[in-house]
Amino acid sequence: MRRKTPSAPTIHDVAKKAGVSISTVSRVITRNVPVSDEVAARVEAAMKELKYVPRAAARNLATRRTKTIGLLLSEIQGDFFAPLLAGIESVTDEHGYDLLISTAGRRGPHDELPPSLGNHNTDGLLVFAGALTGDGIAHGHSLGLPLVLIHQSPPAGLGIPCVTIENKAATHHLVAHLIEVHHRQRIVLLRGLPHNEDAYWREMGYREALTTRGLPLDPALVAPGDFSRQVARKSITQLLSDGVAFDAVFAGDDEAAIGTLAALRDAGKRVPEEVAVVGFDDQRLAAVLTPPLTTVHAPTEEVGARAARKLIRLIRTGEAEALTLLPSQLVIRQSCGCPG
Amino acid sequence: MRRKTPSAPTIHDVAKKAGVSISTVSRVITRNVPVSDEVAARVEAAMKELKYVPRAAARNLATRRTKTIGLLLSEIQGDFFAPLLAGIESVTDEHGYDLLISTAGRRGPHDELPPSLGNHNTDGLLVFAGALTGDGIAHGHSLGLPLVLIHQSPPAGLGIPCVTIENKAATHHLVAHLIEVHHRQRIVLLRGLPHNEDAYWREMGYREALTTRGLPLDPALVAPGDFSRQVARKSITQLLSDGVAFDAVFAGDDEAAIGTLAALRDAGKRVPEEVAVVGFDDQRLAAVLTPPLTTVHAPTEEVGARAARKLIRLIRTGEAEALTLLPSQLVIRQSCGCPG
DNA sequence: CTGTTAGCGCCTTCAT
């Protein structure tokens, strides 16, 4: 049934079978130039019969465009990643772009683009926070590669577009809720990762909420959280054994909130009666925790979609607005002390 | 500072600047053929200075290989997806392959390959369950494209390799645990999606566990679960209001277990005292539920890694073993009735 | 070890 690997049909095979020139075949493929209906039909029949598929490499080479977008990630992990990718994929798909994925790997942020995503192998790049250093970003930019940053602002001076979420105001509201509604006074802050911008702004929101309410910024209440269950758990356990008094915890993100809940449970502290706990992100887990977690909803899928849309515009028109800041929304559940 | 878009440097520019021929440059790029150290150094300096990046399209065209693997998904969603992709990415990365991602979209399984992943735009394809119909798979196969199926077996007759997990025996053990250790007699089965092979084998495991223990297969205890929270919740609520008596639920997967837990909570039933609940998959959520969910751990990351490794071998050698069946492991927590 | 020369498969003016 099977011949001897008849090495995939080319445009020439189609042309011959349809009795036309290759340029005509090319025209019915690209649909850029009018072709008589009759001829078009013949060509299409030939393509179908031969199971012809245009070879991307050849088109790319001739066109000097790849019709693919690269996504550079720091790592594939957590609840964060799926919605982000879903958002991106929906718009790249809609616009006929392919999606090439690559991770920085465990070595941390990279100083250069990975070769595969380098210039001309991709029409543009989506760069997620932590995947590239400032130098790495500058490198890509200097190559003339269209770039859009996600959850990370560009190195000073480079006008690279960026899309991220509102962290500070949302955190401020969240902490203010703890203070005003639940009368908490000693609120622990679990810090996020060192160079993470989200972490930075959340901390700013926390401080602002306290100071504007006349509460002291007690350094004893600040501990590492690193956006991870383990670190958060350790921090809270430590605080407890150090005898630090507190009646609430802003964990930095939902993962850290889970660690916090675990530490508190271990210590026999009741949540939210004795200690209120709040997170950030509103991951899929948040609603099913016990008690259900009060947190801030981060519109991650929307971030992905916006970033992709922006990159495509940048590729097509050469410009895109510098910053897209998506609003985040308070999600009140029960871990703050609100009734179910 | 910036010239007039000096249209990216090519291999010729590098050759000229290094004072060698383009073949020499090509050789230092591919490293297939020995080149004198001195010359190599000169060439590399030139490449660096020019910020030269080889154009993938040109290489692909000349080589007739793309060095990229396609991943065809039904949808990007859930806890399932991140570990799967992480597993795949780690091995494609290790072997120098790029990863092109595409989803079937909401229209359900497709009868043909998406053009971008079609022949010659990819060296091979990883196809996840539900992304392609049998015809779609056959189509890809007839094109001579190396294919590896994930969580789905090939259409009869086609020797397409596949990697999936052990469902039946694991479910059997899980249900047997309910029967023998916790003395449950009336165990609800929440069915999975209709054409899902995992769902099929899990149901077989459930039946086998009951029949080998002399328990009746009461049709009243079987209801739709669809691997989703909502459907599961509705099913359980319905069962309850119908007055069907049961003392345990095998939810089909962890998502459905969450829905089950919610329905039971709404009805004031205590878990696991009155009703034991078990899931399947051991998602990230499982351990933080209340009570912590007894389930079966599905080695999803490993599945991804194995599939990718198998595809690469298939691409390189033309063959790969037909079936990889990864073992799944019982994870006993508290929702079955075991002590914390 | 290095240079020369064909293509790889398709798009795109340029004529017709």
Place this chain on the structure above:
DNA sequence: ATGAAGGCGCTAACAG
């Protein structure tokens, strides 16, 4: 509306 011919940037024999 269609055909002819050059070129996209690189690799891979083939000579030397």
